[in-house]
Amino acid sequence: MSLTNATPLEVAKAAQVGSRRLAVLSTDERNAALTAIHKALADAKDEVLAANKQDLEDANKAAAGGTLSQSLVKRLDLGKPGKYEDMLQGILDVRDLEDPINKTTARTLLDDNLVLSRVTCPIGVLLIIFEARPEVIANISALAIKSGNAAILKGGRESSHSFAAIASIISRALSTTSVPSDCLQLVQTRDVIADLLKLDSYIDLCIPRGGNELVRYVKTTASIPVLGHADGICSTYLCADYPAEKAVKIIVDAKVSYPAGCNALEQLLVAEDALTTTLPPIAEALLAKGVSLRCDAPSLSALKSSLPPHSAALLQPATDADYTTEFLDLVLAVKSIPSLDAAIAHINTHSSHHTDAILTLDASRAQTFLSGVDSSSVYWNTSTRMADGQRYGFGTEVGISTNKIHSRGPVGLEGLTIYKWVLVGDAQVSAEYGAGGKRWRHEVLVDEGVARNEEEREVLRKFRAGKAN
Amino acid sequence: MSLTNATPLEVAKAAQVGSRRLAVLSTDERNAALTAIHKALADAKDEVLAANKQDLEDANKAAAGGTLSQSLVKRLDLGKPGKYEDMLQGILDVRDLEDPINKTTARTLLDDNLVLSRVTCPIGVLLIIFEARPEVIANISALAIKSGNAAILKGGRESSHSFAAIASIISRALSTTSVPSDCLQLVQTRDVIADLLKLDSYIDLCIPRGGNELVRYVKTTASIPVLGHADGICSTYLCADYPAEKAVKIIVDAKVSYPAGCNALEQLLVAEDALTTTLPPIAEALLAKGVSLRCDAPSLSALKSSLPPHSAALLQPATDADYTTEFLDLVLAVKSIPSLDAAIAHINTHSSHHTDAILTLDASRAQTFLSGVDSSSVYWNTSTRMADGQRYGFGTEVGISTNKIHSRGPVGLEGLTIYKWVLVGDAQVSAEYGAGGKRWRHEVLVDEGVARNEEEREVLRKFRAGKAN
Numbered sequence: 001m002s003l004t005n006a007t008p009l010e011v012a013k014a015a016q017v018g019s020r021r022l023a024v025l026s027t028d029e030r031n032a033a034l035t036a037i038h039k040a041l042a043d044a045k046d047e048v049l050a051a052n053k054q055d056l057e058d059a060n061k062a063a064a065g066g067t068l069s070q071s072l073v074k075r076l077d078l079g080k081p082g083k084y085e086d087m088l089q090g091i092l093d094v095r096d097l098e099d100p101i102n103k104t105t106a107r108t109l110l111d112d113n114l115v116l117s118r119v120t121c122p123i124g125v126l127l128i129i130f131e132a133r134p135e136v137i138a139n140i141s142a143l144a145i146k147s148g149n150a151a152i153l154k155g156g157r158e159s160s161h162s163f164a165a166i167a168s169i170i171s172r173a174l175s176t177t178s179v180p181s182d183c184l185q186l187v188q189t190r191d192v193i194a195d196l197l198k199l200d201s202y203i204d205l206c207i208p209r210g211g212n213e214l215v216r217y218v219k220t221t222a223s224i225p226v227l228g229h230a231d232g233i234c235s236t237y238l239c240a241d242y243p244a245e246k247a248v249k250i251i252v253d254a255k256v257s258y259p260a261g262c263n264a265l266e267q268l269l270v271a272e273d274a275l276t277t278t279l280p281p282i283a284e285a286l287l288a289k290g291v292s293l294r295c296d297a298p299s300l301s302a303l304k305s306s307l308p309p310h311s312a313a314l315l316q317p318a319t320d321a322d323y324t325t326e327f328l329d330l331v332l333a334v335k336s337i338p339s340l341d342a343a344i345a346h347i348n349t350h351s352s353h354h355t356d357a358i359l360t361l362d363a364s365r366a367q368t369f370l371s372g373v374d375s376s377s378v379y380w381n382t383s384t385r386m387a388d389g390q391r392y393g394f395g396t397e398v399g400i401s402t403n404k405i406h407s408r409g410p411v412g413l414e415g416l417t418i419y420k421w422v423l424v425g426d427a428q429v430s431a432e433y434g435a436g437g438k439r440w441r442h443e444v445l446v447d448e449g450v451a452r453n454e455e456e457r458e459v460l461r462k463f464r465a466g467k468a469n
Numbered sequence: 470m471s472l473t474n475a476t477p478l479e480v481a482k483a484a485q486v487g488s489r490r491l492a493v494l495s496t497d498e499r500n501a502a503l504t505a506i507h508k509a510l511a512d513a514k515d516e517v518l519a520a521n522k523q524d525l526e527d528a529n530k531a532a533a534g535g536t537l538s539q540s541l542v543k544r545l546d547l548g549k550p551g552k553y554e555d556m557l558q559g560i561l562d563v564r565d566l567e568d569p570i571n572k573t574t575a576r577t578l579l580d581d582n583l584v585l586s587r588v589t590c591p592i593g594v595l596l597i598i599f600e601a602r603p604e605v606i607a608n609i610s611a612l613a614i615k616s617g618n619a620a621i622l623k624g625g626r627e628s629s630h631s632f633a634a635i636a637s638i639i640s641r642a643l644s645t646t647s648v649p650s651d652c653l654q655l656v657q658t659r660d661v662i663a664d665l666l667k668l669d670s671y672i673d674l675c676i677p678r679g680g681n682e683l684v685r686y687v688k689t690t691a692s693i694p695v696l697g698h699a700d701g702i703c704s705t706y707l708c709a710d711y712p713a714e715k716a717v718k719i720i721v722d723a724k725v726s727y728p729a730g731c732n733a734l735e736q737l738l739v740a741e742d743a744l745t746t747t748l749p750p751i752a753e754a755l756l757a758k759g760v761s762l763r764c765d766a767p768s769l770s771a772l773k774s775s776l777p778p779h780s781a782a783l784l785q786p787a788t789d790a791d792y793t794t795e796f797l798d799l800v801l802a803v804k805s806i807p808s809l810d811a812a813i814a815h816i817n818t819h820s821s822h823h824t825d826a827i828l829t830l831d832a833s834r835a836q837t838f839l840s841g842v843d844s845s846s847v848y849w850n851t852s853t854r855m856a857d858g859q860r861y862g863f864g865t866e867v868g869i870s871t872n873k874i875h876s877r878g879p880v881g882l883e884g885l886t887i888y889k890w891v892l893v894g895d896a897q898v899s900a901e902y903g904a905g906g907k908r909w910r911h912e913v914l915v916d917e918g919v920a921r922n923e924e925e926r927e928v929l930r931k932f933r934a935g936k937a938n
Contacts, residue, residue, distance in 0.1 A: 378892075
């Protein structure tokens with residue numbers, strides 16, 4: 001990794017050149033670079049924490065002056081017990097994941113000795129813009145190298161000392177490996193984001209990691225494709241048949257376990273016949289946790305008649321804006337919904353296509369919901385907070401995408417790859433095929449380890465049953 | 470399909486509503502719509518050809534006035550023998566392809582009774598802008614319905630009568646099916662493209678089908694993601710070990726079989742040791758077909774000394790611009806290249822990342838080329854003209870993408886889908902997992918018909934060997 005004050009164009013050109021060398025390195029070469037980075041950061045913990053301390057002092061001053069929030073200051077602190085070790089472990093976790101590139105994901109025999117393969121490969125150059133958390137730089141560097149992508153990193157001002165320290169250590173570590181140092185560049189020049197976002201000849205994808213404002217700015221400014229999401233307005237539709245105890249557990253987790261998360265619940269949609277049965281215990285549990293409930297007229301009236309007066313007094317009437325707001329706080333909009341179709345329509349219109357759930361015991365209703373809701377993740381009987389790359393088994397994630405092309409939902413290594421079509425022939429040419437000429441075979445080639453018919457599946461079943469006995 | 474003069478916003482909103490109904494139709498319902506469209510267009514051939522005749526008359530007048538090219542006029546003619554039947558057959562071909570949506574492409578057991586699936590689904594609303602060829606509208610309508618996407622179509626002025634006739638027939642046909650008619654809308658209002666391209670809240674993807682100028686305009690104007698390519702600058706790198714006879718066959722096909730195609734060869738890169746051996750017979754064959762060769766100094770001098778004087782006299786010196794130009798004509802740039810690495814570097818810098826080939830008998834050189842060249846299709850020992858959805862076995866294509874996210878290369882039905890993550894649980898919640906809590910299982914669930922280890926592969930091999938005897 002280099003720390004650079006070069007112009008955006010110089011940075012982007014160097015990254016593109018580096019990306020082409022990185023793309024052809026072997027799995028072992030890329031993994032060895034991650035091992036080297038891990039070791040270097042482990043050895044230099046004191047150096048990094050000293051730099052982080054400077055950031056914390058600056059941040060505490062800013063917080064005292066009221067220009068920075070205390071929660072942001074907390075997120076800057078790399079010295080919290082276990083945090084540095086988690087960052088280190090994250091690098092090894094990514095290293096030990098399956099290599100996402102050079103995988104053949106489809107093969108077709110077009111004709112004798114003419115085989116078409118679809119092979120995964122890196123996207124090229126990523127531009128990653130992130131806010132305060134200093135450990136993110138190690139995380140993203142690991143993901144980029146593992147997936148064979150060069151990355152241009154631009155971090156938030158609040159962590160600048162930490163970023164610079166981590167970047168120099170990564171830079172020294174990479175110099176002992178096959179990964180060209182221009183593959184990871186930390187841009188320190190100020191006010192370059194707008195220029196970088198226009199360099200679509202050199203940069204293939206931008207991933208903004210930060211608040212809505214940053215993401216919106218990037219989306220409207222970039223001529224490069226942008227992967228990510230601005231809002232996370234997640235909904236859960238509660239049906240009357242779902243047991244209250246489980247519903248309470250799910251809704252409390254979805255709203256309370258981390259209200260600032262993009263996967264936190266913002267809207268509870270309640271079937272009319274659940275308003276006086278399942279909703280009241282949910283509302284009580286949420287109120288007990290300090291959640292403000294903003295209710296539409298039917299849910300407000302149902303709760304007022306069902307809850308004890310001291311709880312009912314805490315309820316608030318909702319406005320229209322509450323159904324298009326990402327609260328990121330202990331606030332929940334509640335709405336009465338007349339039918340499953342109305343729930344689907346409300347979500348498709350009001351949610352941010354991030355993660356939406358249904359709670360019901362009825363499989364047919366659930367299926368209608370899961371296929372009808374146009375969101376990146378759709379859940380049945382669990383909490384919207386499950387939307388996370390680590391929870392999905394991706395090791396880690398670069399973010400959550402509400403895009404409808406390329407990657408959707410939590411984006412891990414696979415989401416940082418694309419494919420190329422590789423065709424190998426023996427001098428066959430296009431004009432030989434078609435009207436009056438040769439016919440295409442178009443035979444889908446299947447791995448020999450895949451059963452080709454029911455008879456072969458039965459052979460596998462019998463073999464397994466024999467082993468099990 | 471409706472023919473509409475509504476505002477862009479009304480069109481886009483109606484398409485989004487329609488797309489949500491289309492997305493949940495069954496395979497049979499979508500296929501039945503294609504059967505109905507096929508029958509209606511077959512029955513109404515005379516009506517369509519009458520409208521097409523009007524377009525042809527207008528076009529011939531324009532061609533006589535010099536405002537339209539004769540080649541464009543030819544492409545308008547739906548009455549050419551077999552053309553209408555090909556259009557009809559194309560609809561049935563798409564209908565009979567495997568359904569690309571509702572396919573589970575990955576499954577992971579996160580924990581007991583908590584299963585994560587990745588399920589393919591339509592993208593939503595496509596905006597397809599196309600130029601003259603009238604049969605494209607039937608083709609694209611079939612692809613859109615099969616993949617569960619609504620489509621807003623805006624066709625070139627030259628085919629307006631044909632488009633309107635085909636659209637009314639499709640509209641009548643759809644009214645007898647489950648596909649809402651707003652799922653296919655032919656926009657007849659003028660000057661609406663710029664407005665449509667800004668409606669990213671309603672339209673998910675734009676696919677421009679037409680010349681460079683249209684594609685560039687769309688790419689710079691749209692706030693919607695754009696799938697496609699502006700240029701098709703394809704190269705072939707010729708190594709000295711490749712037999713001249715096969716090289717001649719491949720290069721002639723790549724340059725001559727359809728010079729106006731985006732997959733036609735524009736640059737021949739020649740290894741220095743092939744300049745006086747394999748290049749001369751290739752050059753002779755190309756000159757005999759009327760191809761102009763624009764050669765750099767070394768290739769020019771090698772050919773001048775190897776070719777008979779009447780051929781040598783036809784050679785032209787190349788300018789730098791010839792190596793960044795899409796000729797779309799019987800013109801080929803020729804360049805001498807000192808090494809494999811130089812060939813890869815030249816292609817990565819000068820080609821349009823569409824389709825590039827190497828001709829060699831050396832597998833190791835070929836592998837280096839195939840992995841080092843950053844293009845959507847990379848070929849070994851065959852013609853760049855192979856880059857085509859029909860040839861790849863996709864049935865048909867909506868275009869060829871040089872994008873590096875989402876779909877790359879020829880884009881068929883699969884390229885018109887995205888996925889959603891479906892998570893089904895039994896009231897597990899996020900806060901139960903992690904430090905001190907439950908552990909994720911993250912067990913990749915494999916189809917029971919896939920061998921899980923070498924022992925099981927051997928069982929399948931033995932069974933097949935037994936059947937073969």
